[in-house]
Amino acid sequence: QTIFPKEFQEKYLVSRGIGTGVCGEVKLAFERATCKKVAVKIINKKNFPSVGVSHPRRNAEREIEILRRIDHPCLIKTEDFYQTEDTYYIVLELMEGGELFNRVKAGHGLDEAVAKLYFYQMLMAVEYLHRNGIIHRDLKPENILLASQAKTCLIKVTDFNQSKILEGETLSRTLCGTPSYLAPEVFTHAATTGYGPAVDAWSLGVLLFVCLGGYAPFYEHPSRPSVQEQIIQGEFTMVPSKWKGISDQAKDMVRKLLVVDPSLRLSITSALKHPWLQVKHSPLNHEHCYLISDLCAFQDPAMLAQANKLMYPPEDSDTVTH
Numbered sequence: 001q002t003i004f005p006k007e008f009q010e011k012y013l014v015s016r017g018i019g020t021g022v023c024g025e026v027k028l029a030f031e032r033a034t035c036k037k038v039a040v041k042i043i044n045k046k047n048f049p050s051v052g053v054s055h056p057r058r059n060a061e062r063e064i065e066i067l068r069r070i071d072h073p074c075l076i077k078t079e080d081f082y083q084t085e086d087t088y089y090i091v092l093e094l095m096e097g098g099e100l101f102n103r104v105k106a107g108h109g110l111d112e113a114v115a116k117l118y119f120y121q122m123l124m125a126v127e128y129l130h131r132n133g134i135i136h137r138d139l140k141p142e143n144i145l146l147a148s149q150a151k152t153c154l155i156k157v158t159d160f161n162q163s164k165i166l167e168g169e170t171l172s173r174t175l176c177g178t179p180s181y182l183a184p185e186v187f188t189h190a191a192t193t194g195y196g197p198a199v200d201a202w203s204l205g206v207l208l209f210v211c212l213g214g215y216a217p218f219y220e221h222p223s224r225p226s227v228q229e230q231i232i233q234g235e236f237t238m239v240p241s242k243w244k245g246i247s248d249q250a251k252d253m254v255r256k257l258l259v260v261d262p263s264l265r266l267s268i269t270s271a272l273k274h275p276w277l278q279v280k281h282s283p284l285n286h287e288h289c290y291l292i293s294d295l296c297a298f299q300d301p302a303m304l305a306q307a308n309k310l311m312y313p314p315e316d317s318d319t320v321t322h
């Protein structure tokens, strides 16, 4: 049973567990003064053995640093923060819709229009992270939270435990000197240990595949190669019965993201320009439009124009809207 710091107890009344993760649990809590519902993520500093490269405490400190830096409508926001010598207590806005994982595990995919609305928001969130020198590296349905039970809702990306901050400063300091003695990889993979932002594009491809198809592209099966082998080969199947109602543009988006060679893989910015997201006949209804416009209000005007194009077909009468 988790014990909470006294000052935490004074401000919040903790209720039941609402989600579990590998590195701790999430509890529902009420702010006593306002009765406002919040989520509390409890991260035990010591609960992983200190094995492997990523030292748990450094991971947690990096995550806290990332949480402080980010501000985007599709990224989780922290409201309060407490720690004891062995546990972090992070108070977050409550995402009433829970994890995307529970929406898609039912075995069939989401409506294409809903998958598009969620995917578009994930792309905007990840594009913002990359623009701020952060690679998520652990995008999966458990880390996509839904704001409400409604199908058309805001989503937020969470869990920066595996995230990496591109060491821009060390790289720029390295490049101040005379470059003539620097090895080629300092320029190509210097900022990350072989990880580029493209890893997030691959994960978004897997996420989109699961949202549309209702099953994973790479999965354990006795008669199939290992999951790792399937991924390295980029081997996946769009089972006709599961994908028959899905548009060719949606399938094309998935295929261009699930490309093994990161230099050939669709980038996040290119994905935002893909025809599937430029539709004039978007089947999304008007409530999405405001949602997307509100979301994009945080972006630069170009993004807002982009979102409105997605939602509001041009005025000219000859545009066919299905």
Ligand SMILES: CCC/C(=N\NC(=N)N)c1ccc(NC(=O)c2cc3cc(OC)ccc3[nH]2)cc1
Binding pocket: 018, 019, 020, 021, 023, 026, 039, 041, 043, 063, 067, 076, 078, 090, 092, 093, 094, 095, 096, 097, 098, 099, 145, 158, 159, 160, 161
């Ligand atoms: C600031 C911590 C970021 C984080 N994880 N970080 C980590 N694992 N290191 C994290 C991970 C999971 C969550 N989950 C939630 O907020 C959440 C709300 C919720 C509501 C539900 O039903 C209403 C069901 C599951 C839920 N998870 C929030 C944050």
